[in-house]
Amino acid sequence: MDAKAFVDEYLGRNTDALNDVIDALFWYGEPAMQEVRSAALLTKILEDGGFTVERGISGFPTGFMATFGSGGPVVAVHAEYDGAPDNSQLPGVSEHKAIIPGAPGHCEGHNVNAAVMVAAARAVSRAMRDHGIKGTLKIFGAPAEELVLARPYYVRDGYFDDVDVAFHPHLLERFSTEYGVLQRAVVSAEFVFHGETAHAAMSPWKGRNALDAALLMDSGMAQYREHLSPGMNMHRVVTDGGNQPNVIPARAAIWWFFRDHTAEGAKGLFERARKVAEGAALMTNTELEVVVKTAVWPVRGNEALAHALQRNIETVGMPAWSNAEHDLANRLQAANGAIEEGLRTAVDTLDGPSESIPAANDCGDVSWKVPMGRLWFPANVPGVTFHHWSAGAALATSIAHKGGLVGARALAATLVDCFTDPAIIADAKATFADETKGTDYAPMIPDTNTPPLDTNRQLMEKFRPSMEARYVEPRHWFE
Numbered sequence: 001m002d003a004k005a006f007v008d009e010y011l012g013r014n015t016d017a018l019n020d021v022i023d024a025l026f027w028y029g030e031p032a033m034q035e036v037r038s039a040a041l042l043t044k045i046l047e048d049g050g051f052t053v054e055r056g057i058s059g060f061p062t063g064f065m066a067t068f069g070s071g072g073p074v075v076a077v078h079a080e081y082d083g084a085p086d087n088s089q090l091p092g093v094s095e096h097k098a099i100i101p102g103a104p105g106h107c108e109g110h111n112v113n114a115a116v117m118v119a120a121a122r123a124v125s126r127a128m129r130d131h132g133i134k135g136t137l138k139i140f141g142a143p144a145e146e147l148v149l150a151r152p153y154y155v156r157d158g159y160f161d162d163v164d165v166a167f168h169p170h171l172l173e174r175f176s177t178e179y180g181v182l183q184r185a186v187v188s189a190e191f192v193f194h195g196e197t198a199h200a201a202m203s204p205w206k207g208r209n210a211l212d213a214a215l216l217m218d219s220g221m222a223q224y225r226e227h228l229s230p231g232m233n234m235h236r237v238v239t240d241g242g243n244q245p246n247v248i249p250a251r252a253a254i255w256w257f258f259r260d261h262t263a264e265g266a267k268g269l270f271e272r273a274r275k276v277a278e279g280a281a282l283m284t285n286t287e288l289e290v291v292v293k294t295a296v297w298p299v300r301g302n303e304a305l306a307h308a309l310q311r312n313i314e315t316v317g318m319p320a321w322s323n324a325e326h327d328l329a330n331r332l333q334a335a336n337g338a339i340e341e342g343l344r345t346a347v348d349t350l351d352g353p354s355e356s357i358p359a360a361n362d363c364g365d366v367s368w369k370v371p372m373g374r375l376w377f378p379a380n381v382p383g384v385t386f387h388h389w390s391a392g393a394a395l396a397t398s399i400a401h402k403g404g405l406v407g408a409r410a411l412a413a414t415l416v417d418c419f420t421d422p423a424i425i426a427d428a429k430a431t432f433a434d435e436t437k438g439t440d441y442a443p444m445i446p447d448t449n450t451p452p453l454d455t456n457r458q459l460m461e462k463f464r465p466s467m468e469a470r471y472v473e474p475r476h477w478f479e
């Protein structure tokens, strides 16, 4: 049996272990920066398989790098495993039913992404050992994708310096890959205004109102919207608006995302917002503090790696869905006002470069540092809405299990191809040089930035005890 047949057979033998990881991560339901239990499970699985694990990389307590093998080529896989706030949803039902009302959870499917990554990693590392395949496999756990956080830090800190090619598996409703610029750049920054409190009725003339500054910044940005170029967009939430009406707020804050097709454009929009904020501070005699939370490049897919993935996607093919699975999909589509079309039954073709979608992913920086392949695998239902209960209901069901398995098979096969066929990495590097010609990549994330460790901490302190009572732990392990 050759190495590709071996990884396929290995994954077929280990589906119970894969399914258990998909389910466990789902029930853990940990949001960005709080993926403690998830990271512990993923690193245990990799260590059990002989990987050397470095935890807490770039200052992310729930981030890790796991390494197997030595020497070149160096092939990396990275994936996320965070859920999102207020996304608690019972799996297998076609109505909005929270596991724990108000708790975080998985309503997109990052639980499946990370499970697919470690399953493929275990299969390929075993093939490397048993088939004498040379090279290094690096597995990156990337926390807080929902806040597009970790990977720019990893790239900035040199973790991808020796990587030849990288892959990012992510679920969707379809089985496909793509190339070109796939997603937008984003700068995430909080603008904090500092003033002075005073009694709002007795002595307002003594106060300096930070909320006024925040509102004036918002007004200035609303005027600026007219001047955005096509593809740019921005959105915000007020994260601090004061405490009670009779105390003039000494602190107010707005958190913004600025997006564009290019890193330069997103950065330019952020610099424009900084000027508006400075103006607001000047008008209100307050002080401005700008906190850049993260800044990521657009996601780019490499053409040669897309072709390598596509060949394996076509070989593996779609899962054979049961009537019950199509039926759950139809009921979810009906409940979400979408066309009742069941599950996809054919893989997508690869016809040319993609149009970018308006969302971002923090793997953007990786994709400008090294050639990157993006694998979409079919573990959710067409017509559901991410971050809405409808996209949580099929996770931790046989739809996610079967879609995860075909994703792991295509990913593992492509990793084996990269290790055993030097032409693939050579092609990837040659096309990457063309694709990135004229662009000097440098991380947008400032050198001094450190991860925001308190993110979602209070949320998990509130909900973890009730969520823990419902946790489903793995019962099967990769052999």
Ligand SMILES: [Zn+2]
Pocket: 108, 110, 145, 170
């Ligand atoms: Zn995602």
